[in-house]
Amino acid sequence: MIRLFSVREKQKKDAAAAANGKTVKQSAGELRLQKDISELDLPKNVSIRFPNGNDKIMNFEITLKPDEGLYKGGAFLFTFAVPTGYPHDPPKVKCVTKVYHPNIDLEGNICLNILREDWKPVLSISAIVYGLTYLFLSPNADDPLNKEAAAMMQQSPAQFERVVSQSVARGCSIGGEFFPAARGDRSG
Amino acid sequence: MELEGRWRDLDYLLNRQGNVVGPGFEPGPEIREFLQSDCRVLVVGAGGLGCELLKDLALSGFGCIDVIDMDTIDVSNLNRQFLFRMQDVGQSKANIAAQRIMQRISGVKVTPHHCMIQEKTLDFYEQFHVIVLGLDSLEARRYMNSVACSFLEYDEDGQPDLATVKPMIDGGTEGFKGHARVLIPGITPCFECTLWLFPPQTKFPLCTLAETPRSPAHCIEYAKIILWPKERPDDTFDADCEEHMRWMYDKALARASEFGIQGVTYQLTQGVVKNIIPAIASTNAIVAAQCTLEALKLVTMCSSGLNNYMMYSGTDGVYTLTTPYERDDKCPICSAGVSFDAAPSTTLQELIDMLMKDPDLGKHLSAPSVSYGSTNLYMRGALEQQTRPNLEKPISELVDGDGSVIHINDRQLVAAMKVRLKFGPSNGEMDS
Ligand SMILES: [Zn+2]
Numbered sequence: 001m002i003r004l005f006s007v008r009e010k011q012k013k014d015a016a017a018a019a020n021g022k023t024v025k026q027s028a029g030e031l032r033l034q035k036d037i038s039e040l041d042l043p044k045n046v047s048i049r050f051p052n053g054n055d056k057i058m059n060f061e062i063t064l065k066p067d068e069g070l071y072k073g074g075a076f077l078f079t080f081a082v083p084t085g086y087p088h089d090p091p092k093v094k095c096v097t098k099v100y101h102p103n104i105d106l107e108g109n110i111c112l113n114i115l116r117e118d119w120k121p122v123l124s125i126s127a128i129v130y131g132l133t134y135l136f137l138s139p140n141a142d143d144p145l146n147k148e149a150a151a152m153m154q155q156s157p158a159q160f161e162r163v164v165s166q167s168v169a170r171g172c173s174i175g176g177e178f179f180p181a182a183r184g185d186r187s188g
Numbered sequence: 189m190e191l192e193g194r195w196r197d198l199d200y201l202l203n204r205q206g207n208v209v210g211p212g213f214e215p216g217p218e219i220r221e222f223l224q225s226d227c228r229v230l231v232v233g234a235g236g237l238g239c240e241l242l243k244d245l246a247l248s249g250f251g252c253i254d255v256i257d258m259d260t261i262d263v264s265n266l267n268r269q270f271l272f273r274m275q276d277v278g279q280s281k282a283n284i285a286a287q288r289i290m291q292r293i294s295g296v297k298v299t300p301h302h303c304m305i306q307e308k309t310l311d312f313y314e315q316f317h318v319i320v321l322g323l324d325s326l327e328a329r330r331y332m333n334s335v336a337c338s339f340l341e342y343d344e345d346g347q348p349d350l351a352t353v354k355p356m357i358d359g360g361t362e363g364f365k366g367h368a369r370v371l372i373p374g375i376t377p378c379f380e381c382t383l384w385l386f387p388p389q390t391k392f393p394l395c396t397l398a399e400t401p402r403s404p405a406h407c408i409e410y411a412k413i414i415l416w417p418k419e420r421p422d423d424t425f426d427a428d429c430e431e432h433m434r435w436m437y438d439k440a441l442a443r444a445s446e447f448g449i450q451g452v453t454y455q456l457t458q459g460v461v462k463n464i465i466p467a468i469a470s471t472n473a474i475v476a477a478q479c480t481l482e483a484l485k486l487v488t489m490c491s492s493g494l495n496n497y498m499m500y501s502g503t504d505g506v507y508t509l510t511t512p513y514e515r516d517d518k519c520p521i522c523s524a525g526v527s528f529d530a531a532p533s534t535t536l537q538e539l540i541d542m543l544m545k546d547p548d549l550g551k552h553l554s555a556p557s558v559s560y561g562s563t564n565l566y567m568r569g570a571l572e573q574q575t576r577p578n579l580e581k582p583i584s585e586l587v588d589g590d591g592s593v594i595h596i597n598d599r600q601l602v603a604a605m606k607v608r609l610k611f612g613p614s615n616g617e618m619d620s
Contacts, residue, residue, distance in 0.1 A: 004317075004350060004353060004355060004372070004486065004487075022309055022310050022311075023306065023308075023309050023310060024306075024310070024331065024334045024335055024338055025338075025561035025562065026334075026561045026562050027330070027331065027334065028330050028333070028334055028380055028520075028521055029330070030562060031520055031521075031595065031603075031604055032520075032603070032604075034557075034559050034564065034567070034595065034597060034604065035597045035601075035603065035604055037564075037567060037569055037570050037571060038557035038559075038567045038568050038569045038570075038571075038597040038598075039568070039569050039597070039599055040569040040570040041569055042570065048570045050571070050574075054564050054567075054571055054574045054575060055562050055563045055564055056562070057562075057564070057571075083327075084327060084330075084331075085326060085327045085330070088326055088330075088383060088386060088388060089327075089388075089389075103395070105398065105414070107414070107417060107418050109394060109398075109413070109414060110394070111393065111394040111395040111398070113393065115394075116391040116392070116393060116394055117390075117391045117392060117393050119388060119391070120388070121383065121384075121388070143393065143395035144395055144398075144399055145394055145395050145398050145399070147398075147399060
């Protein structure tokens with residue numbers, strides 16, 4: 001334990017802390033996100049964009065172009081909103097390109113465990129990008145967010161494959177809902 | 189008029205030597221004088237813990253207290269936030285709390301600040317000798333941590349400069365459990381050093397919420413996460429707005445009846461949406477008492493302080509455990525960082541080269557990125573192309589001047605490293 005205050009000498013104001021008028025420059029969450037971003041080496045089929053400029057990184061967009069699997073040929077846009085509580089709290093991620101996928105609903109909510117129940121502060125943006133890539137490679141009908149898509153995937157995989165590739169490539173209606181071609185724009 | 193014997197117990201502590209006094213403690217009446225007239229304490233939060241803290245601090249001799257809270261009084265606060273009455277509902281917690289303390293305890297000045305902690309500048313926080321936190325969110329704690337640590341400077345030997353140390357006492361309660369901890373930046377761990385102490389909030393898988401809800405909480409979360417953005421995309425949900433909460437409750441109730449789930453109530457909806465764990469008045473009282481005692485010890489040195497974290501559990505009897513947590517010497521928020529000499533004309537590329545060649549720093553670096561606050565000066569990875577032009581610029585153009593702190597990131601570092609730039613003379617000046 002140290003003696004911080006000398007009562008007898010009163011407190012002499014220290015000029016060193018030049019605090020005039022400033023607020024805290026940066027949240028600890030942003031400081032950690034800078035580390036993530038500086039280490040984020042994206043595979044060729046993934047790109048990132050910072051719509052508010054290089055110095056406002058808490059909101060950004062990721063475009064994923066699956067190079068394998070059912071969704072190959074499509075481009076899907078995700079918005080990332082990183083809270084100041086990062087990495088204690090996970091980023092909020094939405095898929096804003098409308099997609100027929102068992103784990104993504106029509107509002108763009110994504111059922112990916114590391115975005116919610118299995119998020120841990122040691123994880124990073126990179127881990128989420130890999131998680132999303134995997135989700136498009138291997139949709140999981142056991143944890144459905146789009147029940148109809150999950151049911152079709154399980155009961156008639158051939159039909160599921162057909163409608164997915166059709167919706168991704170040219171756009172089509174599935175069960176009364178129109179899915180425009182997946183060109184990486186906001187269509188949700 | 190002073191009540192006779194009002195300060196008797198405090199004077200026992202402050203006017204006598206003892207075996208457990210802190211370093212340099214010299215008993216005498218000036219200490220109480222300092223406490224009552226000069227010492228400035230800030231209480232952050234005027235909720236359950238904050239009410240207790242204000243009362244305890246005022247009764248313990250702290251004469252000049254500030255309190256900051258952005259909230260207004262809700263009827264559900266009244267059972268434990270004892271400074272508030274029915275007629276205060278809707279008013280500022282900070283204002284009413286300050287008023288009540290001054291009405292009941294003579295000789296104390298409480299200055300309220302009804303605003304967000306982020307609205308105050310560093311000057312505001314700088315004036316306090318000690319900051320006591322009565323908060324319920326990690327986010328607010330981390331913010332206050334950045335504030336307290338932003339004043340911290342280290343001397344040449346890497347020892348914290350005591351004039352820049354802004355101590356904080358943190359109290360926290362959740363139901364029957366609570367903690368009190370002493371944060372002395374540069375000396376005891378800060379929140380970021382021990383972030384792992386805060387367990388992540390339990391979250392339900394989205395697919396469970398959407399397809400197989402089993403509990404009332406699942407129905408409420410569904411209304412909040414899925415239905416609100418879908419049905420009211422243009423409204424930002426405000427947990428303090430009754431209409432919003434009522435909407436949430438109605439939707440959750442409908443969802444519950446659809447799945448035959450019992451137990452969705454308005455109160456539970458509030459609890460789940462705001463992530464409230466029922467507050468227990470006695471836990472607040474115990475934790476606040478400990479925090480106040482630590483504040484008193486810290487400013488008077490009448491006893492050595494808590495080292496440095498006390499957890500309390502009231503679930504099975506009364507149990508406390510004190511743990512001396514250790515600092516993380518790589519902590520990007522409170523660690524000393526390093527000073528580095530560079531002429532203002534040095535380009536960013538030259539600076540990076542110099543850092544990598546430095547015998548001490550260089551061994552931690554393989555491909556460094558540099559940022560200055562929110563400004564990303566040179567980032568590898570996702571922003572490499574966009575930030576590359578900065579490499580040619582002199583650092584004097586990129587930072588605010590001598591003593592600016594930049595952050596270095598590298599895969600080999602667990603967290604950002606702080607580097608304080610010392611602008612030596614530029615090369616040209618050295619020649620002349
Ligand atoms: Zn720290």
